[in-house]
Amino acid sequence: MDLTLNVWRQNGPEDKGRMETHPVSGVSPDMSFLEMIDMLNDQIIRDGGDPVAFDHDCREGICGMCSMFINGEAHGPGRGVTTCQLHMRSFKDGDSITIEPWRASAFPVVKDLAVDRSAFDRIIQSGGYVSVNTSGETLDANAIPVPKPQADEAFSAATCIGCGACVASCKNASAMLFVSAKVSQFALLPQGQPERASRVKRMVEQMDEEGFGNCTNTGACAVECPKGIDLSNIARMNRDFLKASAEGE
Amino acid sequence: MSNNGLLKSSLAKKYLMALTGLFLCTFLLGHLAGNLQLFISGGEGQQAFNEYAEFMTTFPLVKILSYLTYASVLFHIVDGIVLTMRNRKSRPVGYVKEKGSANASWSSRNMGILGTIIAVFLVSHMQTFWYKMHFGAMPMHEGLKDLHTVVLAFFSPENSLGLIAVVGYVLAQLALSFHLVHGFQSGFQSLGLRHPKYTPVIEKTGYLFGIGVPLLFASIPVFLYITQL
Structure with a gap:
């Protein structure tokens, strides 16, 4: 799968932040969403950039860390799943995916997609x-x-x-x-x-x-x-x- | 916790919103019952409606209820504005992409806008009938203020703005309908009145009330306009 990712980038709590576009190719439909982000970060690091900061821990839907607002919904389009349980088969080849952090004054952004809960x-x-x-x-x-x-x-x-x-x-x-x-x-x-x-x-x-x-x-x-x-x-x-x-x- | 903790809390503002909202639902029923007399044609209808209008403006118990209604409207509006301002502050930076329709009904997401439309309607509505009845110069019929004639003349093809008045009235009722469809059952939830057995009944009643009441209200000016063509 080839995808275009629109990711929120913010250097720190005081930074204004902005959306950044990254094309990603060769994504497997069997990957979890976080594995796809790992792939993106690998690509960014190889290009000498700063990888996207995001929270994650158990990757089996029980820790509640993977806070990502994907295409206008918390944890993306799936129901009853966290971001780590969302798989790329939920998307289509050529899709454009918008990824943002949780938005609330009580959850300040620490960096990129990571918020302080x-x-x-x-x-x-x-x-x-x-x-x-x-x-x-x-x-x-x-x-x-x-x-x-x-x-x-x-x-x-x-x-x-x-x-x-x-x-x-x-x-x-x-x-x-x-x-x-x-x-x-x-x-x-x-x-x-x-x-x-x-x-x-x-x-x-x-x-x-x-x-x-x-x-x-x-x-x-x-x-x-x-x-x-x-x-x-x-x-x-x-x-x-x-x-x-x-x-x- | 301080003694005034309840009044300061976000939940108290919601209790107030629910109580005033549900009270105003009962007001709507009373108002509608009176208005339906406009379907009675001829002198009989005129007499019945004018007697009703006289009763509503002079009977002491109704007077108390009417002050309660004014207070409820004001509290409902002010509380709604306070809550909305706080809610805005809770998300200072919005989402670039937000798919609200994926997880919530349209009316539940637009209560503020719907309420504003109703408030604007209310100002015009009260100016047209309530103010005139209470403080304006009214025509008389059989010793009573002839509100019947005022209403008929307002929603009449003879009135150059009659059609606009009818359309505006119907649109305001549409906004009221969406407002009630969410608001009715939401009021019960805010007060903690939720039960696996009764909540489905409350929700169905809310739909019936939210569609039926505004529909009946809206049918009156349409009826008056068409019958005077």
Whole structure:
């Protein structure tokens, strides 16, 4: 396959940045998108240029690092996949592909396609945990009964890998899907109840402080989410926050 | 967390948006019920509509509701502007290529524009009828302000701007329809009212409401114009 890549290049956080065009030839349809970028970088290095900086780690869809906005969509045209799980067979020979970093004031560009997603870490630090003593005799998890549907729902919320595709896809750069998944994974389990109210309040407050936008319920986040996190999590967080605020701390 | 945390939070602004929006949906139903009397022809229709207009402007309970409606409209607009400004700030650098249609409905992505069209319509609409009824010089009929005649004359081929008024009205209802199709069910989601059993019902109701109500509204000036040809 022969492709034309329009890639965002930015030397650092302060640089204005620009699009750069690179023709790439001999791409195999079996390559993952990241392998194709590796090929591009190999070509750039051989020509004596600066390779395109991009985040990646596991390359099997579980780390959430490969943040790329491809042809107008987070992680490209595929559904339920990250960029590393997107294959070149999803494109046609001769295609022109536009590759950009996540765009959000809360996710500043570090270089080229790599963005700083530590805003998500700070949201987790603000309340995305259960305070239990793990130093002594740890309780057997099965000692606390959890209904199967509840456990399944909590688990599917917990599958969120914090990749930021929800923020990138949202026209308002809202982090509601991420935060609500992290709120829900505890809110649905007995272990999460003692801190349920304070958790949702702290996490929403931190989310606002980081400068994410507001949810206008377009649903784009859930469509683009590689893990299929459901919008019902957002409703649950809306409910929990209202209840927690009404009750006071 | 500070005591005013709720009011400062982004979620509170969404609760307010949802509450005012859903309240205004009930207002639309009331308004529509009154307007439908314009389909009654002759003197009987004139009397019924004028009595309704009199009732709406003088009955104390309705007066309270009307102030609540004015407040809701204002809050809905101001809150919408505040939210939009914050959302713009959240993405200072946009995408070169963004395929919004791939993952979200057109109306959900254009609520601000649709709302602006409705607001512009509202100014003209209130100037034409509401202001005239409350503060303007009105013709009288059987001891009542004759709003019926004012409405008929406005949407009439005799009026040099009558056709433009009808077309403008229909277009505004189209914008309202798109606004409601997303807004109705979005309001429930913002308030956290989501349930696997009831959400599909809410969504269907939203579609019916969002298409049916503006369609009925729009049919009235069209009917009045055609019957006066």
